[in-house]
Amino acid sequence: MNWRKYSPFLLWHSVVGKLWVTIILLVAVVLLTLGVFLVPYIGYLFEKDASHEVMLLFIIVAVIGFLMSTFFAFFLSRKIQQPLLELKEAADSISQGNYQMRVKIRSNDEIGELANTFNHMTEQVDKLIHDLNHEKEHLSSILRSMGDGVITFDAEGEIILTNPPGHLLINRWADLDQEWGDAFYDSTKPYSSVPGPLLDIFEKVMDEGRDVSNKVYVHNSMWSVVMAPLLRDGVARGAVAVIRNVTEEHKLEKLRRDFVANVSHEIRTPLSMMQGYSEALLDDIVASPEERKELVQVIYDESLRMGRLVNDFLDMARMEAGHVELNLRQVDLLQIIRRVHRKFQVFAKEREVMFKTELPDMPLLLLGADEDRLEQVLTNLLDNALRHTPLGKSVTIAASPMTINQTHYIQMQIKDEGQGIPSEDLPYIFERFYKADKSRKRGSSVGTGLGLAIVKNIITQHNGQIEVDSILGKGTTFTLLLPVETKH
Numbered sequence: 001m002n003w004r005k006y007s008p009f010l011l012w013h014s015v016v017g018k019l020w021v022t023i024i025l026l027v028a029v030v031l032l033t034l035g036v037f038l039v040p041y042i043g044y045l046f047e048k049d050a051s052h053e054v055m056l057l058f059i060i061v062a063v064i065g066f067l068m069s070t071f072f073a074f075f076l077s078r079k080i081q082q083p084l085l086e087l088k089e090a091a092d093s094i095s096q097g098n099y100q101m102r103v104k105i106r107s108n109d110e111i112g113e114l115a116n117t118f119n120h121m122t123e124q125v126d127k128l129i130h131d132l133n134h135e136k137e138h139l140s141s142i143l144r145s146m147g148d149g150v151i152t153f154d155a156e157g158e159i160i161l162t163n164p165p166g167h168l169l170i171n172r173w174a175d176l177d178q179e180w181g182d183a184f185y186d187s188t189k190p191y192s193s194v195p196g197p198l199l200d201i202f203e204k205v206m207d208e209g210r211d212v213s214n215k216v217y218v219h220n221s222m223w224s225v226v227m228a229p230l231l232r233d234g235v236a237r238g239a240v241a242v243i244r245n246v247t248e249e250h251k252l253e254k255l256r257r258d259f260v261a262n263v264s265h266e267i268r269t270p271l272s273m274m275q276g277y278s279e280a281l282l283d284d285i286v287a288s289p290e291e292r293k294e295l296v297q298v299i300y301d302e303s304l305r306m307g308r309l310v311n312d313f314l315d316m317a318r319m320e321a322g323h324v325e326l327n328l329r330q331v332d333l334l335q336i337i338r339r340v341h342r343k344f345q346v347f348a349k350e351r352e353v354m355f356k357t358e359l360p361d362m363p364l365l366l367l368g369a370d371e372d373r374l375e376q377v378l379t380n381l382l383d384n385a386l387r388h389t390p391l392g393k394s395v396t397i398a399a400s401p402m403t404i405n406q407t408h409y410i411q412m413q414i415k416d417e418g419q420g421i422p423s424e425d426l427p428y429i430f431e432r433f434y435k436a437d438k439s440r441k442r443g444s445s446v447g448t449g450l451g452l453a454i455v456k457n458i459i460t461q462h463n464g465q466i467e468v469d470s471i472l473g474k475g476t477t478f479t480l481l482l483p484v485e486t487k488h
Contacts, residue, residue, distance in 0.1 A: 083111045087118055099126035149243040157194040169243060198241060201227050205239045221247045270302035326370040326461055333364040333410055337399055340378045352391045358398035364410050367485050373458045380451035381478050385416035393417035408484040415477045421470040429468060430456040
């Protein structure tokens with residue numbers, strides 16, 4: 001038995017101590033009452049010497065009553081206080097997180113029922129905590145696996161929870177330039193811990209207490225932000241933001257809009273010309289046979305242009321869908337270059353453009369390539385170069401073998417001394433209908449705008465690379481790198 005539990009101070013503040021004191025007082029009251037009523041009659045009822053013995057008997061009875069009450073107190077301690085103390089210790093243990101704690105049931109009385117109820121309550125609490133931890137781990141796994149950034153703020157704007165993408169996003173936005181820093185990271189302003197791009201949205205959510213979605217531009221990227229308030233009793237106690245990088249989606253949407261606009265532009269012009277000249281012929285507006293022949297020639301040229309546009313577009317669609325199979329075999333690239341050179345030699349003379357080659361004497365063999373597709377690549381690139389090179393300037397096609405990291409390649413370059421391409425436009429030249437952009441029109445160009453996109457796709461199918469280098473007003477160089485051994 002732990003005797004420290006029964007020190008006078010603790011005993012006085014315990015239930016058993018109070019009960020024990022009550023019994024002592026009752027015994028004392030009974031003895032005093034008996035003494036008050038019986039002592040005056042003791043001298044009459046007993047002899048003088050016997051009265052002293054009676055008084056002694058009263059004292060002995062009082063001592064015995066005190067000892068019996070003390071024994072009874074200890075008995076109650078074993079029966080009542082001990083289970084209560086165990087319940088107290090179990091409650092303290094549970095308050096410290098030990099939900100496996102159970103109390104021994106020592107009886108079937110009210111205290112036993114209390115212990116049983118306590119154990120049942122502990123089991124329910126343990127189950128509830130286990131379920132909450134399981135739910136917490138489940139939500140944590142969901143947050144970790146999300147590709148979107150999730151950031152939770154409290155009412156003061158302090159960050160209290162993030163998932164890994166959200167944490168990386170916070171670190172990236174912490175390095176914003178000085179302009180953002182002056183505007184948003186002043187520690188004297190409210191919500192100074194909220195990242196600058198989210199500040200306006202956070203303030204609106206906290207003021208209005210409703211979901212807010214918006215798009216923000218940071219570091220040349222577009223981010224979609226959906227922020228919802230964390231409400232308690234109708235008052236916003238914080239907010240949670242879900243942030244997604246929608247730069248690619250925005251770019252694709254812009255490309256789609258531009259594509260539709262460019263297709264409409266490319267088709268509308270020849271259709272309008274064909275319709276107008278056809279109406280002129282039908283209405284007999286043209287009198288002379290020469291004028292009639294000229295109009296018919298224009299209609300024919302525009303129909304050819306539309307045919308090239310449709311064919312190029314179908315080729316591009318088939319390539320991107322993976323429906324075009326390459327006829328791979330051993331190819332001498334030198335023969336293809338010379339054949340294409342002969343084909344464009346007459347066109348270059350008509351344009352008064354010098355057309356030169358820089359080729360080795362040895363064959364340039366590709367062990368797995370599609371000859372027709374490579375000729376299509378050279379045709380498109382040389383057609384662009386010759387059409388955009390002014391009189392008296394030159395176009396050069398060069399080829400040579402090279403080795404990079406013990407892998408054999410053949411490098412081709414098509415150089416022209418044309419007007420060049422602005423540096424800000426270079427990332428877009430392999431897009432469909434590149435020339436249709438008003439900032440990149442070539443004046444008298446009659447191409448379909450799909451040639452470079454087709455070139456890029458064919459080179460990619462050969463596991464090669466194509467790059468462009470251009471200086472405005474001086475010329476453009478396309479560099480093609482084709483592996484000798486193509487792996488598919």
